[in-house]
Structure formats: structure tokens, C-alpha cells
Amino acid sequence: MGSRRTVLRGGRLGGAAGAEVDRGGPLQPRRGVSYWCHAGHESRPQLASDVPAPDTWDCAVCGQPAGADKDEPPARVGMAGASHKTPYEFLMMRRTEAEGEKLLAEALDNLHATRTPSRRSR
Numbered sequence: 213m214g215s216r217r218t219v220l221r222g223g224r225l226g227g228a229a230g231a232e233v234d235r236g237g238p239l240q241p242r243r244g245v246s247y248w249c250h251a252g253h254e255s256r257p258q259l260a261s262d263v264p265a266p267d268t269w270d271c272a273v274c275g276q277p278a279g280a281d282k283d284e285p286p287a288r289v290g291m292a293g294a295s296h297k298t299p300y301e302f303l304m305m306r307r308t309e310a311e312g313e314k315l316l317a318e319a320l321d322n323l324h325a326t327r328t329p330s331r332r333s334r
């Protein structure tokens with residue numbers, strides 16, 4: 213088993229890194245701005261301090277517009293019918309519900325129907 217080697221050599225690497233930082237100039241100061249979408253997701257984009265913060269930001273979670281005011285987020289867009297239902301849609305829901313109950317009743321009848329003969333065969 214082996215001879216020990218010093219793997220890290222400080223000088224060269226350090227010099228190169230220093231040169232790169234110098235070339236880029238001082239780091240731009242950044243600020244985190246919080247935006248909240250209608251669903252309450254928080255997005256914190258890092259903005260350069262010399263760029264004015266936009267009024268809205270696309271939510272990182274759901275893609276909806278998010279605003280800087282948590283209590284009054286911008287309205288949702290592009291999802292027609294997700295939250296607003298027309299009277300017609302309510303009508304359809306009720307009809308489906310009624311039909312569902314009817315189907316349930318029929319299913320229960322069938323259950324009894326299948327139970328009874330199996331009992332009798334005993």
C-alpha cells in the first residue's frame with residue numbers, strides 16, 4: 213500500500229480562480245423578491261438590483277401570474293371553467309348525481325338479488 217501523495221496543489225488553482233473573478237468585475241448585488249400566486253405559492257426570483265421588479269411573476273409551481281402583494285394576488289388566467297361554473301354545468305352535475313343515486317340503488321338491488329339465492333342454496 214502506498215506512498216502518500218499530496219494531491220492538492222494550492223498555488224496554480226488559486227491564481228486561476230482569482231483571475232476569473234477579476235475579469236467579471238464585482239458581483240452584481242442581488243435581491244430576492246417574493247411573489248404570491250392565487251393558490252398561495254411563493255416564488256422568490258433573484259433579481260439584479262439595477263433591474264426594476266416586475267409587477268407580476270409567473271408562479272414557479274403552477275405557472276399562474278403571481279403578485280408582490282400576498283393578500284391580493286393577480287387573477288388566474290387561462291384555466292376556463294376551473295373555478296367558475298355556469299348554471300348549465302351545475303345542472304349537469306345535479307343530473308349526474310341523480311343518475312348516480314339511481315345506479316347505486318340498482319347496484320344495491322343486484323347485491324340483494326345475488327345474496328338471496330346464495331342463501332337459499334345453502
Ligand SMILES: [Zn+2]
Nearest residue numbers: 249253271274
Ligand atoms: Zn402557484
